[in-house]
Amino acid sequence: MNNLIINENIKLYYQRSTQVLFVLLFLFVLCGGIISKVGSGYLEDNPDWKDDLTKYNSFLTSQMEANPQYVEPYTKEILMNEYRIKNNYEPIADDNIWGFINSISGKLSIATIFSIIIASSILTNEYKWGTLKNLLVKPYSKSKILASKFITVLIYACVQYLLMLFFSWLxxxxxxxxSGTSQPHLFVENNVVKEINLSMYVLINYGLDAINLVVLATVAFMISTLFNNSAISIGVSITIMFSLTVLTDFFSDFFWNKYSLFSNLHLEDYLFGGVPKMEDMTLYSSLFIISMYQIMFLLITWITFTKIKRDV
Structure with missing residues (x-):
């Protein structure tokens, strides 16, 4: 089994397409850094930021009267602004290392897309190139072959993710x-402003997004096994990735939505003063439901690959 995993990784990283994806990842982060640097060049230190926040709070207060549906988010923003003024915490911009890393973390979809591409093609390419028969004649069961490919996908996804973080930091x-910034990240919980170290906040967000990456890579792996078509797998998986919020809101009126995969992938809603998509939803319940979907996806993949006969 270990030899299978090693061989799969060697095959994957020797492919020119895989190497190109790593280069594109670096260029993506580099372009983000250049854009942030150029943009920050037009920003000057604002000695009157406290007065600006006070005026902004007045504006938000007037907006709450005109738009009562936004009372909660506006109230949180006012509380954080007052906390900044009281504790001399100037608003954090993207023109510092952790501010930049945090802004890039919101664009992690590029790492997810690359992982989806690999998950969609790692098995279908074996059929396409006619090399799967070489694996099947060796003393390995279909289950071990499938497991080695899925583990390779997970390793690749982790490598992409860590490289994204490293490139952003570098x-x-x-x-x-x-040097980063000494200011913390602020959030409101139960109408009380709380602090968390900015670097820790960014790393937690990366960790939560990594769960989504693994789930979407698994979906892509399953679909490619079902249809033996990488294009369908990539298209469906990327569509799901960009439609998570839309699908969650679309089914929000249905009681079963709390058990859907779409609603439970919004793990950031449970931390830093966020609000779950539906009542009675908790971080642990969402993690449990995600785990059940993962098991179901892998079971469907295993049955399709090991029990259904196909020409190789």
Whole structure:
């Protein structure tokens, strides 16, 4: 089994397409850094930021009267602004290393897309190139072959994710300095403003997004096995990725929505003062439901690959 996993990784990383994806990932982060640097060049230190926040709070207060549906988010923003003024915390911009890393973390979809591409093609390419028969004649069961490919996908996804973080740290450091910022990330929970170290906040967000990456890579792996078509798998998986919020809101009036995969992938709603999509939803319940979907996806994949006969 270990030899299978090693061989799969060697085959994957020797492919030119895989190497190109790593280069594109670096260029993506580099372009983000250049854009942030150029944009920050037009920003000057604002000695009157406290007065600006006070005026902005007045504006938000007037907006709450005109738009009562936004009372909760406006109230949270006012509380955080007052906290900043009281504790001399100037609003955090993207022109520091952790601010940049945090802004890039919101664009992690590029790493997810690359992982979906690999998950969709790692098995279908074996059929396409006629090399699957070489694996099947060796003393390995279909289950072990399938498991080795899925583990390889997970390893690749982790590598992509870690590289995304490393590239962001490296480029952000060169662009804005490695000293970071001493200011914390602020959030409101039960009408009380709380602090968390900015670097810890960014790393937690990366961890939550990594769960979504693994789930979507599994979906792509399952669909490619079902239809033996990487194009369908990539298209469906990327559509799901970009439609998560739309699908969650569309089915929000249905009681079963709390058990859907779409609603439970919004793990960030449970932390830092967020609000779950539906009542009675918790972080642990969402993790459990996600785990059940993962088991179902892998079971469907295993049955399709091991029990259904196909020409190789």
């Amino acid at each position: 480029i952000g450091g060169f662009m804005f300095g490695f």
